[in-house]
Amino acid sequence: MTPEAVPPAVEAPANANRSRLLEGMALCAASRGYADTTVADIVREAGVSKRTFYECFATKAECLIALYEAASHNALKMLGQAIDPAHKWQTQVERALSAYLACMADNPVLMRTLFIEILGLGAEGLAARRRVNQEIAGFMLTVINAGRDGCQRDQPLPAEMAMAIVGGINELILEYIEQERVTALGELVEPAARLVRAVTLAGVAPPSASA
Template sequence: MKTREPSHVDETQNDHHSRLLEAMAHVAASQGLAAASIAAVVAEAGVSKRTFYEHFTGKDDCFLALYRAASASALRTLREAVDPTQPWQDQVEHALGAYLAHLAAGPQLVRMLFVEIHQLGEVGAAVRREVMQSLADFMLETIQDRSALTPALAMAAVGGIHELVLQAIERGEAAELERLTPGASVVVRLLAGAQK
């Protein structure tokens, strides 16, 4: 009997993992996290429950993996949008515009992620804090004059931008998040002690 090459097994495992995350995104966006079931997720992904449990301990674990993956993708967009040859103010505005456009490209997903994460109690709050800390760390890395922007102020800027996004979602404007760029940039500049 011929055995599969490990790389093929890894590819299949990665494919299943990705399909399950996409299925969770679709099911939770259409039904809400509370109503979403593992049965619906595996049906959407076209895999077995056994395969699901090879990747996740349960529905919440799958959702948190989706939240982390979507957040990591958005952070990559932020990092790739930075042009270190430009003044930090321009870098921040350009990166925030790219980040908000990235979020706006999946309005159902962003609404579900920003809102549904709060249903997971302390575990969800911990993962949310982890993601927000990554964004604050990115801000500190990008703004080279760190004398004004402290870690606490960077987190305050991330929190303010997060609240602007939530308000836009509540108004049904998740597909138009890029319009928040000027205001979000002003928040960062003011907290960093720069001129508007």
């Protein structure tokens, strides 16, 4: 079984080994939990040596962070594929949220491991989480500030407000993870979309009737 959250291996041997190790980490973390996973477990699943592991990653934690970022980038890819510039940004955001949450709901055990364990890795884990959140916020800014909704914003949505939205949605996701409801993440599309609209429509004036 290859978790959907992990991107396929590429041709270069070093990158192929890295991808196999990420798959091995995903399988181990999903089946026995990160805390009980050892480097020996990961390399056995990946079919590579410990030497190969340490050529790719300095520690088990570094491997988990790489898996977290790979899974997040895969979810971002789903976001991008859900966007249709022909529609207003509100519709685009709702479709993107549906794709993003569905991608995570496809592998509930792995998502629980990633979202919970990444918070336990200290500053390194928090930095990885922030990088991912900044990428999602940047994607959101691109969609919302594209100016295709017929509304005139005094100023573009600031980056810090986009980050606040992402943080709020992440808290909703974490609550569902803690409640063992990852497969029901689709329920969050409507409240998450409502949050996005509430923040982004503040300070936006509708187009003038005389325009």
